[in-house]
Amino acid sequence: MTNKSWEPKIVCFACRWCSYAGADMAGTSRIQYPPNARVIRVNCSGRVDPNFILRALKLNADGVLIAGCHFGDCHYVSGNYQTSRRVALLKEYLKEIGIEPERLRLEWISAAEGQKFAETMKAFVNEIKLLGPNPLANGGPE
Amino acid sequence: MSTEQPKIGVFICHCGSNIAGVIDIPTLVEYAATLPNVVVAEDYRYMCSDPGQDLIRERAREKDLNRVVVAACSPTLHEPTFRRVLGSIGLNPFFFDMSNIREHCSWVHTHEEEAALEKAKDLVKMAVARAAELEPLQEKEVDVKANVLVVGAGISGIQAALDIADAGFKVYLVEKEPSIGGHMAQLDKTFPTLDCSSCILTPKMSLIGQHPNIELLTYSEVREVEGYVGNFKVKVERKPRYVIEEKCTACDDCVEVCPVNVPDEFNAGLGWRKAIYIPFAQAVPNAHVIDTEHCLGMTPIACGKCKDACEAEAIDYEMKPEILELDIGAIIVATGFKLFNALRQLEYGYGKYPDVMTNLEMERMLSAAGPTEGKILRPSTMKKPKHIAYIQCVGSRNERYNSYCSRVCCMAALKQARQIREKYPDIKVTIFYIDMRAFGKGYEEFYETTAREYGVNFVRGRISEIRGSFESDRIVVRGEDTFLAQPVETEVDIVVLSCGIEAAKDQGELARIFGIQLSADGFFLEAHPKLRPVETNTDGIFIAGAAQGPKDIPDSVAQAKGAAASALSMVAAGRVKVQPYTAVVNEDLCAGCGICEASCPYGAVKVVDNIAQVTEAQCKGCGTCAAACPNEAIAPQHFTMDQIIAQLDALFKEAE
Numbered sequence: 090m091t092n093k094s095w096e097p098k099i100v101c102f103a104c105r106w107c108s109y110a111g112a113d114m115a116g117t118s119r120i121q122y123p124p125n126a127r128v129i130r131v132n133c134s135g136r137v138d139p140n141f142i143l144r145a146l147k148l149n150a151d152g153v154l155i156a157g158c159h160f161g162d163c164h165y166v167s168g169n170y171q172t173s174r175r176v177a178l179l180k181e182y183l184k185e186i187g188i189e190p191e192r193l194r195l196e197w198i199s200a201a202e203g204q205k206f207a208e209t210m211k212a213f214v215n216e217i218k219l220l221g222p223n224p225l226a227n228g229g230p231e
Numbered sequence: 232m233s234t235e236q237p238k239i240g241v242f243i244c245h246c247g248s249n250i251a252g253v254i255d256i257p258t259l260v261e262y263a264a265t266l267p268n269v270v271v272a273e274d275y276r277y278m279c280s281d282p283g284q285d286l287i288r289e290r291a292r293e294k295d296l297n298r299v300v301v302a303a304c305s306p307t308l309h310e311p312t313f314r315r316v317l318g319s320i321g322l323n324p325f326f327f328d329m330s331n332i333r334e335h336c337s338w339v340h341t342h343e344e345e346a347a348l349e350k351a352k353d354l355v356k357m358a359v360a361r362a363a364e365l366e367p368l369q370e371k372e373v374d375v376k377a378n379v380l381v382v383g384a385g386i387s388g389i390q391a392a393l394d395i396a397d398a399g400f401k402v403y404l405v406e407k408e409p410s411i412g413g414h415m416a417q418l419d420k421t422f423p424t425l426d427c428s429s430c431i432l433t434p435k436m437s438l439i440g441q442h443p444n445i446e447l448l449t450y451s452e453v454r455e456v457e458g459y460v461g462n463f464k465v466k467v468e469r470k471p472r473y474v475i476e477e478k479c480t481a482c483d484d485c486v487e488v489c490p491v492n493v494p495d496e497f498n499a500g501l502g503w504r505k506a507i508y509i510p511f512a513q514a515v516p517n518a519h520v521i522d523t524e525h526c527l528g529m530t531p532i533a534c535g536k537c538k539d540a541c542e543a544e545a546i547d548y549e550m551k552p553e554i555l556e557l558d559i560g561a562i563i564v565a566t567g568f569k570l571f572n573a574l575r576q577l578e579y580g581y582g583k584y585p586d587v588m589t590n591l592e593m594e595r596m597l598s599a600a601g602p603t604e605g606k607i608l609r610p611s612t613m614k615k616p617k618h619i620a621y622i623q624c625v626g627s628r629n630e631r632y633n634s635y636c637s638r639v640c641c642m643a644a645l646k647q648a649r650q651i652r653e654k655y656p657d658i659k660v661t662i663f664y665i666d667m668r669a670f671g672k673g674y675e676e677f678y679e680t681t682a683r684e685y686g687v688n689f690v691r692g693r694i695s696e697i698r699g700s701f702e703s704d705r706i707v708v709r710g711e712d713t714f715l716a717q718p719v720e721t722e723v724d725i726v727v728l729s730c731g732i733e734a735a736k737d738q739g740e741l742a743r744i745f746g747i748q749l750s751a752d753g754f755f756l757e758a759h760p761k762l763r764p765v766e767t768n769t770d771g772i773f774i775a776g777a778a779q780g781p782k783d784i785p786d787s788v789a790q791a792k793g794a795a796a797s798a799l800s801m802v803a804a805g806r807v808k809v810q811p812y813t814a815v816v817n818e819d820l821c822a823g824c825g826i827c828e829a830s831c832p833y834g835a836v837k838v839v840d841n842i843a844q845v846t847e848a849q850c851k852g853c854g855t856c857a858a859a860c861p862n863e864a865i866a867p868q869h870f871t872m873d874q875i876i877a878q879l880d881a882l883f884k885e886a887e
Contacts, residue, residue: 096346100882105307106768107748113305116334117760124346127353128335129878130306131870132812135830136854140863141875148883161743164769165853166832175858200768201750207339 097151097217099126102141104134106164107199108156114203122207123214126154133157134195135168139179142193146183149226152192152217154209159197169197189220237268237363240296241355242287244278244303246333251276253337253344254351259302262352266359270294279309284316291320298362302330302355308759323367325811325869330354353882360881364874368811371847375461375807376560377401379798382453385413386784387776387791388565389435394795396444400802403557404439405467406449410514411436413567414777417497417591419598421784422646423677429513429600436515448555449516456562456745459851460771461807463559471550472520473529474507478545479518481509485537485546486519493525495602499592501610502602507537507546512600518545561771561798564755565791566741568777571626571633571730579625579728580697585610586706587697587726590643597650607651607658609724611704616658616724619651620708622694623664627731635752637731638781641668644729645681652685661688661721663710671785690719697726732781745772754780765794771807773797812852812867816843820864827856827865836865 103109109130115122131137134157142153155176157169173195180190194216196209241263245251256274263272271294275283278301287299299322301313306329314324332351340347377400381392384406392404404411415421416436418428439445448467455466489505497504497511506526507519527534529548538546573581573589581587586609588596599605609616621644627637641664648660667689669678681687694710705722712719734753735741742749747767748756755774758766765773775794776787801807814827814836823841835849836856843856843865854867863872 098883100879109305110307110768113307113331113334116305116338119338119341121341122339124336124340124343124350127350127357127882128331129357129875131854131875132867133853133855136858136867136870138858138863138872138875140872141879144876145879145883148879150883162748164746165851165855168832168853168855171830171855171859200748200756204751 095222097125097214097222098149099152099154099213099217100145100150101126101128101154101156102131102134102137103128104157104164104168105130105132107158107162108134108196108206110200111156111198111202111206114201115206116203118203120203120207122210125214126210133163133165133168134172135163135165137172137175139175142179146188146192146223147225149223151220151223152194152213154213155193155195156198156206156209157195159199162199188224191216191220192223235297237298238270238294238296239266239268239298239300239359239362240287240290240294241266241269241272241300241302241359242278242283242290243272243274243332243355244283244301245274245276246303247276250303250333250337253341253347254332255344255348258348259351259355263302263355263359266356268298268363269359270296278303279312284312287313287316288320291317291322297322298326298328298365300328300330300355300358300362302332302351302358304333305331305335308762324370325368326362326365328358328362328365330358357878357881360877361874364871364877366868366871368868370808371811372806373459373461373809375802375805376558377802377805378403378559379561379563379802380405380453380463380465380557380559381563381565383407383413383564383566383776383778384411384439384447384449385565385567385776385787386415386432387567387778387787388413388563389439390788390791391563391565391775391795391798392445393435393438393442394792395799396442398799398803400444400799402445403467403559404445404447405451405453406447407452408510409450409472409520410510410516411439411447411449412511412514415784416511416513417499417594419594419601420646420650422642423671423673425646425650433513436513440515447516450520453744454554460809461560461801463562463771465557465559465562467555467557469553469555471552472518473523473546473548473550474519474521475545475547476516476518478543480543480545481517481519482543483509484540484542488536488540490534490536491525491527493522498595498602499589501592501595521546560802561773562745563773563775563791563794563798564741564745564747564778565775565794566735566738566778568732568781569735571637571733573625573728573730575632576625576728578696579622579694579726580706581728584697584699584706584726586724587728589728589730590640590647591730593647593727594643597647605654607655607725615655618659618661618721618723619725619727620721620723621648621660621662621727621729622708623662623729624693625728625730626733628665633731633733633752635781636668638668638670639783640729640731642671642674642677642783644727645669645678645687647727648687649681649685652687659688661690661723663690663692663694663708665691665693671783692719732777735778738778745769747772747774750780752780754778765790765797770809771801810852812869813847813850814845814852814854814856814865814867816845817864818842820862822862822864824861826859826861830855830859
């Protein structure tokens with residue numbers, strides 16, 4: 090079902106303190122990774138409204154990555170704990186509506202983990218390539 | 232809410248060849264010009280330079296721009312620069328957005344020029360869409376408390392505290408140990424000048440003790456930091472020393488009667504101290520402390536001899552821990568390092584052979600005030616050694632432990648080797664190394680002199696094994712001489728392990744308390760590796776010394792002075808700008824359900840009369856409330872629903 094010309098389109102929400110800076114670190118270290126994702130900078134992963142994720146998927150995003158600070162490192166104390174709970178619930182919901190929950194991924198990436206940011210991108214792009222395009226792109230899962 | 236039609240200018244930076252070497256700039260400019268609301272799109276070699284900034288100003292005036300997008304490096308680096316450009320021509324600085332086409336694009340997709348161009352187009356498109364939704368904001372100014380908290384009183388913390396106090400501001404200096412001085416107090420001499428460490432450190436220590444602007448809190452630890460730049464609320468725990476500092480005359484009567492012997496940390500375990508002790512002769516404050524872990528018990532039933540002996544009545548067994556609450560303007564964290572634990576590198580036999588010692592143990596042995604009064608003795612026989620071997624990079628430059636270079640061990644080994652050869656020309660010294668790193672001012676010259684004039688031997692190669700000799704009571708070191716490509720095996724009397732520098736044991740806990748980050752090597756992370764080396768990502772909190780990474784004394788002092796200057800510029804100005812990202816409530820949409828109140832990490836949102844209300848001073852703009860609100864009635868400014876949706880729609884809608 091995947092053809093060679095198809096490249097997944099991914100949106101990544103990155104918190105400015107840890108993961109956005111981690112992506113910057115990947116840049117300053119010149120660590121290469123696949124160019125499929127576009128990063129949206131938010132103050133905290135806790136800012137990521139489930140509506141953003143659903144909207145992205147509805148608009149045929151093939152994957153949504155949320156990246157925030159490790160537990161205990163959140164610049165805003167506990168924002169990332171709330172994110173993890175929201176994502177867990179949302180994955181259940183995605184299953185119900187026929188979208189593979191693997192299309193939504195949550196990772197904790199610190200400002201020093203440029204390598205991890207790049208590895209995460211590689212792994213996520215590979216995973217989405219195996220899943221194929223967003224089922225909604227061809228008129229929905231039914 | 233601004234109602235005027237957005238007129239956006241897009242400015243694309245080449246960053247020399249950093250961006251232009253990968254991304255086809257003319258195509259990107261052409262594309263940007265076609266985006267909605269874009270009035271002008273231009274490129275320039277260095278947009279952050281003066282001519283680049285002038286270009287933005289000129290075009291903004293000519294084309295009557297009301298929004299600006301710059302596609303360049305990370306906003307972490309130059310967002311403030313370009314916001315100032317907007318401010319300088321009377322535009323609201325928040326009518327600005329930045330596309331990160333360097334760190335997030337050209338630098339990481341270097342060999343995929345087409346894909347990088349497509350990504351850059353998307354990033355610019357998203358920024359343009361977001362720019363159209365931006366709203367003007369006013370940066371708020373808050374007062375800064377006119378004092379600084381310095382945490383850690385090694386050479387870095389001491390220097391920072393003195394600089395700030397001399398400038399006329401109050402300093403709280405917190406040190407976890409009973410005395411200030413840190414690791415530098417343990418050193419005998421310092422490279423490359425062979426200054427006596429105590430002679431240059433102790434005058435600074437006594438200045439700390441006497442300075443009218445410094446409140447010294449030894450045997451104390453920071454437990455909690457709340458608040459924000461300029462207005463931190465800090466809780467410091469003063470641990471009980473069971474000796475009243477002001478009354479103690481340091482007469483040592485209590486030490487003489489104390490029946491407990493404990494290995495002396497200050498002498499790296501080579502000597503003994505009592506359970507009531509002063510860490511070292513020049514300690515500040517010069518007052519005893521009771522080590523409750525080893526004390527037999529502070530009651531007359533268990534022991535109580537020290538209290539009986541103390542004529543000054545300075546001993547108080549009833550002392551309790553005390554929590555001090557401080558209002559602080561800026562914080563400098565200078566909590567230092569710990570030495571690599573040589574027991575971890577099993578093949579070097581530390582702990583198994585008494586004549587295998589660490590560089591710190593040798594340092595104490597070399598000190599006239601140390602356990603051997605400066606004499607070099609084999610611990611196993613207490614006799615003078617004939618041959619001493621140094622092994623470099625123990626725990627450093629080694630994938631098994633720390634891959635970084637600890638920076639000080641080469642010079643420390645050279646210095647000790649020279650001291651040994653000066654004192655005992657008949658003791659042979661051999662240094663086994665990977666490469667000698669003599670990087671500082673005067674260091675290479677010191678290395679040359681040590682090798683040539685003091686007759687120290689150098690063998691390039693890592694030692695693979697240390698074992699006891701089968702023929703004698705000496706130690707055999709085995710390895711490879713990589714210059715001769717031959718195995719080497721030598722009998723020596725003492726092996727000194729040049730243990731590297733590691734992040735402190737509680738570094739992670741400290742990072743959590745101060746809300747700052749760690750880099751991959753476990754030390755504190757600076758805001759920018761080159762341009763903001765003493766700042767952290769948390770405004771108002773600075774770092775200095777070996778807590779930021781392995782450092783020698785000159786570099787620690789330089790960084791401490793940098794951190795002091797940064798903290799001073801903040802407290803001296805008395806006011807600081809804070810970003811206006813606080814949450815605002817749309818009262819028409821708010822149902823007063825209180826979910827936002829429950830989700831706020833700061834207690835900044837309260838539902839009053841069925842409407843959520845935000846306390847601005849407490850809100851930090853994380854937006855967790857916005858993600859939780861079922862009615863989209865609350866959102867942090869500059870990260871509103873419309874702004875983020877605009878980015879998503881720009882990215883995906885066309886692809887439909």
